[in-house]
Amino acid sequence: MTTGWGRSVAGPDLSDAEFRLLCDFFSERLGLLFSDASFYTFERRLGERVVELGLSSFHEYYTNLRFNNRFGQEVETATELVTTAETYFFRQxxxxxxxxxxxxxxxxxxxxxxxxxxxxxxxxxxxxxxxxxxxxxxxxxxxxxxxxxxxxxxxxxxxxxxxxxxxxxxxxxxxxxxxxxxxxxxxxxxxxxxxxxxxxxxxxxxxxxxxxxxxxxxxxxxxxxxxxxxxxxxxxxxxxxxxxxxxxxxxxxxxxxxxxxxxxxxxxxxxxxxxxxxxxxxxxxxxxxxxx
Ligand SMILES: C[S@@+](CC[C@H](N)C(=O)[O-])C[C@H]1O[C@@H](n2cnc3c(N)ncnc32)[C@H](O)[C@@H]1O
Missing domain, CATH: 3.40.50.150 (Vaccinia Virus protein VP39)
Structure with missing residues (x-):
C-alpha cells in the first residue's frame, strides 16, 4: 500500500468501493459521517488491523465487521482507529x-x-x-x-x-x-x-x-x-x-x-x-x- 505521499506502509490497498462500504457501515451502525479526506486514515489505520487479523483484503475485514458476531469487539477497535480523540485542557x-x-x-x-x-x-x-x-x-x-x-x-x-x-x-x-x-x-x-x-x-x-x-x-x-x-x-x-x-x-x-x-x-x-x-x-x- 502506498500513501498519497509515496510512503509505503504495511497493509493492502483500499479501493474506493471498499472505502464506501466501510463508511456506510459506520454511518448505519454508529451515525458517524466521514468525508473523502478520511480515505488515507482508513487505509493506514484499518489496513494495519487487516494485517494483524491475518485477513487478505479490506472487503474481508468489512464483511466480518458487518456479518460476523464474533467480530463485535473489533467494531469498537475500528471505531477508535477512525474517530478523532483531539482534545486538551481549557479548549475554547x-x-x-x-x-x-x-x-x-x-x-x-x-x-x-x-x-x-x-x-x-x-x-x-x-x-x-x-x-x-x-x-x-x-x-x-x-x-x-x-x-x-x-x-x-x-x-x-x-x-x-x-x-x-x-x-x-x-x-x-x-x-x-x-x-x-x-x-x-x-x-x-x-x-x-x-x-x-x-x-x-x-x-x-x-x-x-x-x-x-x-x-x-x-x-x-x-x-x-x-x-x-x-x-x-x-x-x-x-x-x-x-x-x-x-x-x-x-x-x-x-x-x-x-x-x-x-x-x-x-x-x-x-x-x-x-x-x-x-x-x-x-x-x-x-x-x-x-x-x-
Ligand atoms: C474530537 S473529540 C472531542 C472531545 C471534547 N469534547 C473536546 O471538545 O475537546 C470527539 C469525541 O467524541 C466521541 N464520540 C464520537 N461518537 C460518539 C458517540 N456516538 N457517542 C459518544 N461519544 C462519541 C469520540 O470517541 C471522541 O472521543
Whole structure:
C-alpha cells in the first residue's frame, strides 16, 4: 500500500468501493459521517488491523465487521482507529470564561436550596474537558459543601480508561498556563496527574450518545457536547440532541463547539446570549420528560 505521499506502509490497498462500504457501515451502525479526506486514515489505520487479523483484503475485514458476531469487539477497535480523540485542557477558553463568570454564579443562585450541580461532558474523549469543568467549578469558590458531579462519557473504552487515570502529557496543556498546571496537577512519572480532590468530582463511563442507555446519566444542569456533533450524520445528530434534551432539566444549558450550531437541526432549544458567547438552553416551559 502506498500513501498519497509515496510512503509505503504495511497493509493492502483500499479501493474506493471498499472505502464506501466501510463508511456506510459506520454511518448505519454508529451515525458517524466521514468525508473523502478520511480515505488515507482508513487505509493506514484499518489496513494495519487487516494485517494483524491475518485477513487478505479490506472487503474481508468489512464483511466480518458487518456479518460476523464474533467480530463485535473489533467494531469498537475500528471505531477508535477512525474517530478523532483531539482534545486538551481549557479548549475554547472564551466559552469557558462565560461558563465560569456568568453561568456558574447564576446556577449557584438558582440551585441554592438543593446545593447540587451536575455537569456532563458528553463525548469527553480522554477527559480533559471534564477536568477543566471541575477546575472551573472549584476556582469559582461558589460551591463549598455542595454535591458536585462532573460526568464524562465517551464511545471509546480506551479513552475513558485514560480519563479515569487522569495522567496527561504536555500536549494536553497546550493552552494551560503553568500556574494552573502547578495548582491542579501533581508531577507524575508519565506526565502530570490531576489532583485527587478534582478527580473525586469527576465520574467517567463508556456511553454511545445515540443509545437509549443515555438515560443512565440522570438529569443534568449543563451539557458540554463540543466537537462531537460535527462527526455525525443528520439523523444521528438529531437523535443525539433529543437524548441530550431529555437529560437536561428545564432551563438547563447546552454548550456546543464553535463550529457547531442547531440551525436546521433542532428547534427544541432557545439561544441565550452571554457576554462572551452564545449558549443553548432547554426552555423552562419544556415538559418534564423533555420531549422534542
Ligand atoms: C474530537 S473529540 C472531542 C472531545 C471534547 N469534547 C473536546 O471538545 O475537546 C470527539 C469525541 O467524541 C466521541 N464520540 C464520537 N461518537 C460518539 C458517540 N456516538 N457517542 C459518544 N461519544 C462519541 C469520540 O470517541 C471522541 O472521543
Amino acid at each position: 477558553e472564551y466559552q469557558l470564561r462565560s461558563f465560569g463568570l456568568e453561568l456558574l454564579p447564576k446556577l449557584q443562585a438558582e440551585l441554592a436550596e438543593q446545593k447540587r450541580l451536575v455537569v456532563w461532558s458528553a463525548g469527553c474523549s480522554t477527559g480533559e474537558e471534564a477536568y477543566t469543568i471541575a477546575i472551573l467549578i472549584r476556582e469559582s469558590g461558589l460551591f463549598e459543601g455542595w454535591d458536585i458531579r462532573v460526568i464524562g462519557s465517551d464511545l471509546c473504552r480506551s479513552r475513558v480508561a485514560i480519563a479515569r487515570r487522569g495522567v496527561y502529557r504536555d500536549n494536553s496543556f497546550r493552552v494551560t498556563d503553568d500556574d494552573r498546571r502547578r495548582r491542579y496537577f501533581n508531577e507524575h512519572s508519565d506526565g502530570w496527574q490531576v489532583l485527587p480532590e478534582i478527580q473525586a468530582m469527576c465520574h467517567f463511563g463508556q456511553l454511545n450518545l445515540l443509545d437509549r442507555m443515555v438515560s443512565s446519566v440522570g438529569r443534568v444542569h449543563v451539557v458540554f457536547c463540543r466537537n462531537v456533533l460535527i462527526y455525525f450524520t443528520d439523523s444521528a445528530r438529531a437523535q443525539v440532541l433529543q437524548n441530550l434534551h431529555r437529560r437536561l432539566v428545564p432551563g438547563g444549558y447546552l454548550f456546543l463547539g464553535h463550529s457547531e450550531s442547531l440551525v436546521s437541526v433542532s428547534t427544541a432549544f432557545e439561544l441565550v446570549h452571554l457576554s462572551g458567547d452564545l449558549v443553548y438552553r432547554k426552555p423552562i416551559t419544556a415538559g418534564k420528560k423533555g420531549d422534542l
